[in-house]
Amino acid sequence: MDLRKSARPQKNILLHLCYKGTGFYGWQRQKGMITIQQTVEEAIAASGLGQVSLIGCGRTDAGAHALNYLANFYTDRALPVPQIKNAINAHLPQSIRVLKVSRVPPSFHSRYLTVSKIYRYLIADRYSPFLESTAWVITRPLDISKMKAAAAFLTGKHDFASFQSAGSKIKSTVREIRRIQLRRSRFTLDPAVKILTIEIESTGFLYKMARNIVGLLVRVGQDKLPVAEVPGILSARDRRQAPPPAPAAGLYLKKVKYERMRPGSSYLQRRPDP
Numbered sequence: 172m173d174l175r176k177s178a179r180p181q182k183n184i185l186l187h188l189c190y191k192g193t194g195f196y197g198w199q200r201q202k203g204m205i206t207i208q209q210t211v212e213e214a215i216a217a218s219g220l221g222q223v224s225l226i227g228c229g230r231t232d233a234g235a236h237a238l239n240y241l242a243n244f245y246t247d248r249a250l251p252v253p254q255i256k257n258a259i260n261a262h263l264p265q266s267i268r269v270l271k272v273s274r275v276p277p278s279f280h281s282r283y284l285t286v287s288k289i290y291r292y293l294i295a296d297r298y299s300p301f302l303e304s305t306a307w308v309i310t311r312p313l314d315i316s317k318m319k320a321a322a323a324f325l326t327g328k329h330d331f332a333s334f335q336s337a338g339s340k341i342k343s344t345v346r347e348i349r350r351i352q353l354r355r356s357r358f359t360l361d362p363a364v365k366i367l368t369i370e371i372e373s374t375g376f377l378y379k380m381a382r383n384i385v386g387l388l389v390r391v392g393q394d395k396l397p398v399a400e401v402p403g404i405l406s407a408r409d410r411r412q413a414p415p416p417a418p419a420a421g422l423y424l425k426k427v428k429y430e431r432m433r434p435g436s437s438y439l440q441r442r443p444d445p
Contacts, residue, residue, distance in 0.1 A: 181245045187271040188240040193304040198231045218258035220246045228281040228427045234419035241427050243281045287374050289426040290381040294367040301360045307421040313392030321391040322351035324401045331377055332408035339378035347374045382416035390414045
């Protein structure tokens with residue numbers, strides 16, 4: 172019997188996930204650690220879709236969160252796509268939810284096809300039990316105008332080696348930040364709390380790059396670092412020259428943007444970020 176002819180065709184399934192990362196050691200599966208990837212893979216297996224290896228759109232730090240994280244996997248099981256969402260959610264903790272499920276072309280790859288990612292960071296001006304583990308609390312006022320001036324120096328294509336924490340092995344530290352936006356709003360559940368939201372869109376992020384950028388902007392906003400020193404920190408290409416990173420609790424992966432799907436394209440041949 173020809174096993175190739177009898178084997179059921181593989182379907183490429185794309186998951187849109189949101190999760191609160193508190194208590195998890197980041198996205199990527201790690202030995203001896205509870206991670207988002209491991210938890211979702213176990214839920215997929217329990218739902219009857221078999222043992223799979225999720226392809227995530229990237230790593231998120233321990234304690235960080237995601238509003239719309241994308242991951243795909245291959246399965247030959249017969250469970251209809253509309254039923255997959257509820258089947259997986261039934262085996263997940265409340266801190267992780269599948270928002271949407273779709274079938275994508277076999278060549279779709281959640282990581283290698285990304286055009287840009289948007290991270291959101293929340294800073295609260297006072298403590299609230301409703302923001303525990305989900306925002307960085309800074310009670311002293313921040314100078315937003317100086318933070319925006321510092322952000323302008325970081326926008327564009329640069330070598331961001333000064334904003335890459337140790338622990339990553341990559342060939343190039345050049346990335347392009349498309350925008351950094353800062354805005355204030357009131358926390359819906361407790362209007363007495365003001366939230367500063369920092370959004371960063373980049374073609375790629377180095378290890379802890381978003382948190383390191385927020386850490387620098389906060390130092391500037393606290394008048395602990397002059398705006399004029401930011402270009403020097405960037406050009407130094409030395410992590411020791413930049414301030415410590417912001418805590419992971421305030422960081423959210425907001426959105427991942429992808430190439431448009433074109434007929435006949437072989438997306439798996441695209442090289443990953445260096």
